[in-house]
Each structure stands twice: as C-alpha cells, then as structure tokens.
Amino acid sequence: MLTVLITLLSLLQINAISTTLAPLPYAYNALEPSIDAKTMEVHYTKHYQAYLNNFIKAVSGTPSDTLTMEQLFAKADKLPAVVRNNAGGYWNHKLYFAQLSPTPAQAPSGALAQAIDAKWGSLQNFREDFNRIANSHFGSGWVWLIVRNHTLEITSTMNQDNPLMSNAEMRGVPILGLDVWEHAYYLKYQNKRSDYVTAFWKVLDWDVVEKLYEQAAEQGVPVE
Ligand code: MN3
Numbered sequence: 174m175l176t177v178l179i180t181l182l183s184l185l186q187i188n189a190i191s192t193t194l195a196p197l198p199y200a201y202n203a204l205e206p207s208i209d210a211k212t213m214e215v216h217y218t219k220h221y222q223a224y225l226n227n228f229i230k231a232v233s234g235t236p237s238d239t240l241t242m243e244q245l246f247a248k249a250d251k252l253p254a255v256v257r258n259n260a261g262g263y264w265n266h267k268l269y270f271a272q273l274s275p276t277p278a279q280a281p282s283g284a285l286a287q288a289i290d291a292k293w294g295s296l297q298n299f300r301e302d303f304n305r306i307a308n309s310h311f312g313s314g315w316v317w318l319i320v321r322n323h324t325l326e327i328t329s330t331m332n333q334d335n336p337l338m339s340n341a342e343m344r345g346v347p348i349l350g351l352d353v354w355e356h357a358y359y360l361k362y363q364n365k366r367s368d369y370v371t372a373f374w375k376v377l378d379w380d381v382v383e384k385l386y387e388q389a390a391e392q393g394v395p396v397e
Contacts, residue, residue, distance in 0.1 A: 192229060194222055203275035207372035209361040217270060220356055224262030224333070231255045249338035261333035265315055268350045277378035285379075285386040292325050300374060303327050303351075307370045313354040318382070320389040321345030346392075348385035349377070 197217050202210035232238045237256055242264055249257050280296055293299040306329055307316040316329045319336045328336055328343040336345045358369035
C-alpha cells in the first residue's frame with residue numbers, strides 16, 4: 174500500500190525526474206488475463222527503462238539538463254527529437270503503469286463521475302468515444318482523457334507526445350493515458366487492438382484518474 178501511495182505521489186509531481194524506475198507496485202502477471210505478464214515485463218523493464226535511460230543521456234550536459242519536465246514540455250516544439258521523444262516516453266509510461274491495478278476501482282465517483290456524465294451522458298458513452306479514437310488512431314501513439322479549460326476532452330497524440338507539450342493539437346492536463354503502441358499489446362493481441370482497448374478498462378483504476386482530476390481541477394490547467 175505504501176509503495177502504491179509513493180508511486181502515486183511521485184506521479185502527481187509532474188516535474189519530478191528520477192534516474193531510476195521505482196519497482197512496479199504489482200507483479201508482472203497481476204493484470205492477467207487483461208494484460209499478460211510477458212508484455213508487462215518487457216514494457217516496464219525494456220521500453221519504459223529505455224525511455225528513461227535515453228532521456229538522461231540526451232539531456233546530460235545540455236541546457237535541457239536543468240529543466241523540469243513541465244518546462245521541457247512547454248517548449249517541446251523547439252527540442253531535439255531525441256529529447257522530446259524520450260522525455261514524453263518517460264512521463265507517459267509513468268502515468269500508464271501507475272493507473273493500472275489488479276484491484277481497480279471499476280468506475281469513477283464524485284466530481285469526476287459528474288463531469289463525465291455532464292460531458293458524455295454516461296460512462297459507457299465516454300468509453301465508446303474513447304474506444305473509437307483509440308481503435309482508429311493511425312500508428313503509434315497515445316489516447317488521453319484531459320482536463321482543459323475546466324472541462325474534460327478526449328484527444329490523441331503521435332509517438333511519445335502528450336497533451337502537455339507545446340506542439341499538441343489539444344493541450345491540457347492528462348488524467349488518463351492509453352498506450353496504443355503495438356509493444357503494449359502485440360504479444361497477446363497481435364493486430365486486434367480493440368481487444369486490448371476493451372481489456373484495458375478492466376484494469377484501469379478510476380481512483381487514480383479521480384485523484385489526478387481533483388489535482389488538475391485544483392491547480393488549474395493550461396489555457397491556449
Ligand atoms: Mn509503451
């Protein structure tokens with residue numbers, strides 16, 4: 174429980190950059206059968222780790238070395254591709270792994286549930302919209318639920334970009350992020366991305382999404 178809490182707290186500090194990955198707060202096989210153990214292990218220990226390693230290598234000794242994640246993302250359009258891709262890769266995966274759980278809250282409650290109902294009418298309608306965007310996203314990227322101008326929006330980004338970046342089509346604070354890179358699902362689902370997207374909802378912990386929503390609502394959000 175403490176590990177989960179620490180992970181969550183560090184997740185909420187978007188400026189925090191650590192040089193090592195915290196251990197995953199659940200076992201690689203804990204999300205079976207929704208997400209298989211091999212995918213989790215390779216995704217966490219190879220892909221996520223590589224983004225962090227390559228990010229540190231790319232910024233070492235450069236002016237970017239002293240910037241926070243937030244500052245880096247704010248000038249993402251001016252960064253070398255290697256910095257932007259790996260900074261995004263690190264941050265996006267931090268969110269991804271922290272929002273998954275073997276014992277997830279299956280639905281939002283409180284203010285987040287109200288905001289989803291206000292925008293989409295129901296959680297099911299929201300999921301249908303989100304799934305449509307996730308299933309039709311061309312190539313590698315991410316699909317997000319963001320807070321923008323005090324409202325919720327669904328958006329997607331290419332590669333390892335995210336909605337905090339200056340170049341994002343729709344900027345806002347991500348409170349839920351779905352990795353639709355093939356490395357996130359191919360071992361188990363092959364070309365059937367929609368089966369992975371369906372399975373994702375079974376292991377998404379809405380408590381985490383809700384905490385991020387509350388924080389985003391408190392702090393205010395970037396406005397175009
Ligand atoms: Mn990934």
